[in-house]
Amino acid sequence: MKSKNKFIILIGCVLVFSLAFTFLRPTPIYFQIPKGWPKPNYDFSKNPLTEEGFQLGRKLFYDPILSKDSTISCASCHLQATGFTHVDHSLSHGIDGKIGTRNSMTMMNLAWSKTFMWDGGVNHLDVQPLNPITSSVEMNETLANVVQKLQKSDKYKSLFFAAFGDENITGQRVLKALSQYELMLVSSNSKYDKVIRKEAVFTEQERNGYQLFKNNCASCHTEPLFTNGKYENNGIPLDTTLNDIGRQRITEKSEDNLKFKVPTLRNIQFTNPYMHDGRFKKLTEVIKHYNSIEKNKNLPKQLQSSMNLTDNERVDLIAFLLTLTDTEFLFDKRFSYPR
Amino acid sequence: MKIKYLHIFVFTLFFHWAYSQEKKDNFSLQFKIKYENESLIQNKKYISLSKDTLQFETFRFYVSNLKFILNDNSEIVEDNSYHLIDIDEPSSQLISISKKSNKQIKRVVFSLGIDSTASVSGALSGDLDPTKGMYWAWQSGYINFKIEGKSSSCKTRNNAFQFHVGGYLKPNYAIRTIELNTKNSNFEVVIDLAQLFNQIKLSEINSIMIPGSKASDIADKAKLMFSISEFSPNEK
Numbered sequence: 001m002k003s004k005n006k007f008i009i010l011i012g013c014v015l016v017f018s019l020a021f022t023f024l025r026p027t028p029i030y031f032q033i034p035k036g037w038p039k040p041n042y043d044f045s046k047n048p049l050t051e052e053g054f055q056l057g058r059k060l061f062y063d064p065i066l067s068k069d070s071t072i073s074c075a076s077c078h079l080q081a082t083g084f085t086h087v088d089h090s091l092s093h094g095i096d097g098k099i100g101t102r103n104s105m106t107m108m109n110l111a112w113s114k115t116f117m118w119d120g121g122v123n124h125l126d127v128q129p130l131n132p133i134t135s136s137v138e139m140n141e142t143l144a145n146v147v148q149k150l151q152k153s154d155k156y157k158s159l160f161f162a163a164f165g166d167e168n169i170t171g172q173r174v175l176k177a178l179s180q181y182e183l184m185l186v187s188s189n190s191k192y193d194k195v196i197r198k199e200a201v202f203t204e205q206e207r208n209g210y211q212l213f214k215n216n217c218a219s220c221h222t223e224p225l226f227t228n229g230k231y232e233n234n235g236i237p238l239d240t241t242l243n244d245i246g247r248q249r250i251t252e253k254s255e256d257n258l259k260f261k262v263p264t265l266r267n268i269q270f271t272n273p274y275m276h277d278g279r280f281k282k283l284t285e286v287i288k289h290y291n292s293i294e295k296n297k298n299l300p301k302q303l304q305s306s307m308n309l310t311d312n313e314r315v316d317l318i319a320f321l322l323t324l325t326d327t328e329f330l331f332d333k334r335f336s337y338p339r
Numbered sequence: 340m341k342i343k344y345l346h347i348f349v350f351t352l353f354f355h356w357a358y359s360q361e362k363k364d365n366f367s368l369q370f371k372i373k374y375e376n377e378s379l380i381q382n383k384k385y386i387s388l389s390k391d392t393l394q395f396e397t398f399r400f401y402v403s404n405l406k407f408i409l410n411d412n413s414e415i416v417e418d419n420s421y422h423l424i425d426i427d428e429p430s431s432q433l434i435s436i437s438k439k440s441n442k443q444i445k446r447v448v449f450s451l452g453i454d455s456t457a458s459v460s461g462a463l464s465g466d467l468d469p470t471k472g473m474y475w476a477w478q479s480g481y482i483n484f485k486i487e488g489k490s491s492s493c494k495t496r497n498n499a500f501q502f503h504v505g506g507y508l509k510p511n512y513a514i515r516t517i518e519l520n521t522k523n524s525n526f527e528v529v530i531d532l533a534q535l536f537n538q539i540k541l542s543e544i545n546s547i548m549i550p551g552s553k554a555s556d557i558a559d560k561a562k563l564m565f566s567i568s569e570f571s572p573n574e575k
Contacts (some may be wrong), residue, residue, distance in 0.1 A: 043461075046460070046461065047461070117477070121477050121478040121479065122477075122478075122479050123458070123459050123479040123480070124459060124460065124461040124462075124479060125461065126461030126462035127461060127462060127469065127474065127476075127479050130469055130474065130475075130476040131476045131477055133476075134476045135476070135477075142470075142472065143469050143470045144470040144471075144472065147470050170464060170468055170470065171462065171468040171469045171470030171471075172462040172463060172464040172468050172469070175461070175462035175469065176461075176462050179461070179462075250478055252511075252551060
């Protein structure tokens, strides 16, 4: 009889403990793949999305603690309202007002990217933040120092506890939390998407522009992500004040000279200036470049002949590109500065 | 009656198992960082055969995929085997692995560096955590080994030399397999930096920061640093 009582108490204790752990466990987030989109490239099994992990990543993204003198956060160069890029700056600036050599990239639909940065030097979303953190013209900090600073903060200790089950703050966890936030930045609700889902219709001008887009741009800016994820020479000449050779720096192959990532066109209305060095301020300049591209043997086959669009056609093409604006994404409160 | 004997039998088995665990299970592999025959002292001045003065500040390297080949050709393979060995951290220079066998070790095999699988797996933990300063930022991948110091032969800022050697993609794959034979169960792995610096001239090469043919060449030369030193049990 006595042993039976003991047994019941034991079972009770186990139940209470397991219940406690159920409540403490972070809340999983189900990553929704928009209808008709390919499978994401990111391996979510290695970094399961949770509400707490996402919120921690969001806090880190907006916190200048990542930089050496606590002046620069990720959001300094990646502003939500402009598709997470640095609007109006051809080259982005970082710590002490220092200026980098490239235009900051947009951030959206990153779960589908295989490689990162304009030159593709980064092979995984998790390790991308090492670039801005350690760059002497961006945040000029080390990940080890960032971890040390975070470990001194009670606020962060409790956030890491909520996201990962204990107060341990490590480099791996900082990077995984940032990834969780970045993975959630999915833009799939533009007018274009609604037309594809048959929830809206293009105007005649937009429809005409869409045809022109499919004939002239879609082989590299492939739907639905509007990038093929590859690196190409798009015919803009080398800026000799920067001498940025692009992908060749990574691969050391001469055929990769002046190749840069094919960027997504989503939200392009707000992501100006354009190109890796931000040399074009306006979308009309970009279209003009492709419309009368100078022949050169290094161009990919897709660019061997120029578009030769009429003035009206160019206006139509831009009308279509504006349907890629996803206002819901650009003003989604879940992605904004955490309050 | 029978059940009682069974109890005794089980207990005997258990004790035997527990005892033998203690006896055989842990094998410690010691790494000794040296310059020629003496333990390397940081910032002490050495001179290489190439007549370079050498003062070492940083020396860190990855040992991965560690395995032991036993006398009967069976193998003990360590799972999830990634170790960062750091001259600044004496505890990192001793790797303890379980060896559930009495047989003698005849060969130690490991990689100098981190394989491509781990290099493309994002943010990892423990010795692979990017806070260790052994992961490249602008070009992803692990630094397999890092040697930094000063030499009067280097016409660089602060006479510094720095070798950050890595690369997981062909043709600049810089991971090297080290195979060391031993006749004695009591041994340690010696890493003699003189064996690398005797092969190079710091006036010709003193900085490697990216994967490439130069890094691969230094990785080849670095293999010579590793050797086995055997000793009799009472020496230790």
